[in-house]
Amino acid sequence: MKKVLPVETKQQLKAFIDFPHALYKDDPHYVPELYIAQKDLLTPGKHPFHEHSVLQLYLAYQGNKIVGRVAAILNNNHNAFNNTQDGFFGFFDCVDDGEVAAMLFSEVQQWLYAKGAKTVIGPVNFSTNETCGLLVEGFDSSPMAMMPYNYKYYIQLLEKMGLQKKVDLLAYQFLAQNYNDKPYRLSKVIRKRLEQKDIIIRPINLKNYKQEAASLREIYNSAWDKNLGFVPMTPKEFDYLAKDLKLVVDPDFCLIAEHKGKMIGFSLAIPDINQVLKKIRKGRLLPTGIFKLLLLRKKINAVRIIALGVVEGYRKMGIEAVFYGTAMQKYREKNMKMAEASWILENNVMMNQGLLNMDAKPYKRYRIYEKAL
Known part of the structure; x- marks a missing residue:
């Protein structure tokens, strides 16, 4: 029955x-x-x-x-x-x-x-x-x-x-053995050009995390507002997410673009915590899961780029290229084996082409369905 x-x-x-x-x-x-x-x-x-x-x-x-x-x-x-x-x-x-x-x-x-x-x-x-x-x-x-x-x-x-x-939503994969330093070399040139226009790229300041998060929310809600199905996050929703992310965020993988002190874009990648969660039975941190989480975090060898956006008026200036090039160099310095950029709307031509130009490979595809009621 x-x-x-x-x-x-x-x-x-x-x-x-x-x-x-x-x-x-x-x-x-x-x-x-x-x-x-x-x-x-x-x-x-x-x-x-x-x-x-x-x-x-x-x-x-x-x-x-x-x-x-x-x-x-x-x-x-x-x-x-x-x-x-x-x-x-x-x-x-x-x-x-x-x-x-x-x-x-x-x-x-x-x-x-x-x-x-x-x-x-x-x-x-x-x-x-x-x-x-x-x-x-x-x-x-x-x-x-x-x-x-x-x-x-x-x-x-x-x-x-x-x-x-x-x-459809696409996930792209960067493998360490296929590392190409061309994006990083290019990003250094672009970074100097941006600095001449008073645009700087810097890591997030964790000591001022609350204020940084508030600015990040404004960027997120404006940079992604034309994405299919987007809905702005409320201050409480963003704070809830930011609180969770602070537990895993690495400043080297959270980069901010500023123009004369005003935040105009950011990119965020986080360690692939799933490598640890796979070993935590039924998702329970107690009694032993918390120790596995603490012990295995240092062995994580992959990251996921979960957000990258620049506000209108500052796009196509090369800021996105600096984000990717700088992050890829940090992955290499930290001996990461793989990075994933996800997710990207299949009809986002500029982002998809940019990733392909950096030798990223689309390796997973996700689908959102609909039906009239």
């Missing part, structure tokens, strides 16, 4: 968070999310998302066994900013059973329709500011930090229910 129930209790929430661990227990590429982080993300009063928007979690059962999960998400800030009536689905995981998937999505669509949504989009875990996209190419390795992962059969599950491609 198959059924779908809304998540209403703490015990059900725990089961919702833990379900992927059982589903992927034999998959060597699976990386568990930190339990405490997922719990806070999904609990009203803990994460700032819940101050302006709502969601409903669902669990699918076959008998007493959980066989699927999904979240129906109504992001009011997204709809207000984009003047749309979109609904989202996220946190989707399911056994290879079309009936179970259809039952889960039936609940999502009914809930969103009742809230006035005209379209369902996903997978998106709140917005494009968080984890989003379904992996459709590149199943032969683990995801990098803050990137999703799923079984290949998910593609068929979604498309059989009438969900269609909205847009």
Whole structure:
């Protein structure tokens, strides 16, 4: 007997968070999310998302066994900013059973329709500011930090229910053995040219992190505002993210561009913490996970470039090239084996061509789907 129930209790929430661990227990590429982080993300009063928007979690059962999960998400800030009536689905995981998937999505669509949504989009875990996209190419390795992962059969599950491609997101790979110092040599020339225009590139100042983060939020919300599906982060949302990132950020990998003291762009890369999380059972830091986290962090040999943006009026001046060239040199100095730049919209011609020019290879592809309600 198959059924779908809304998540209403703490015990059900725990089961919702833990379900992927059982589903992927034999998959060597699976990386568990930190339990405490997922719990806070999904609990009203803990994460700032819940101050302006709502969601409903669902669990699918076959008998007493959980066989699927999904979240129906109504992001009011997204709809207000984009003047749309979109609904989202996220946190989707399911056994290879079309009936179970259809039952889960039936609940999502009914809930969103009742809230006035005209379209369902996903997978998106709140917005494009968080984890989003379904992996459709590149199943032969683990995801990098803050990137999703799923079984290949998910593609068929979604498309059989009438969900269609909205847009693809690309992840590019830089391998150490293919290192080319041309971008770095070029970036040094461009940096001198920029300095003549009073534009400097510097690392983030962690001693003044709170003020730096406030300026970064302004840049983020203005530099990315034309991206598909973008929604500005509220001050509380950005502070929440910045607080988490401070635990892993390396100033050498967080670069800021300033013009006469005013911040005009930044790039951010973070160590691939997933290399450690893979070894933390069920995402629990206690009792022993915290020691693994501390001991293994020094062995991380890859980074993910998660954000790079310059405000309008300062683009195509070479600032982006200096960000990439400088960061690549730092990867080399720190003996990193691999760097990933992700994600890039497939229709962002300038960014995609720039990465290809630096010998980066597109090695993973993620897809966001949509369906009219």
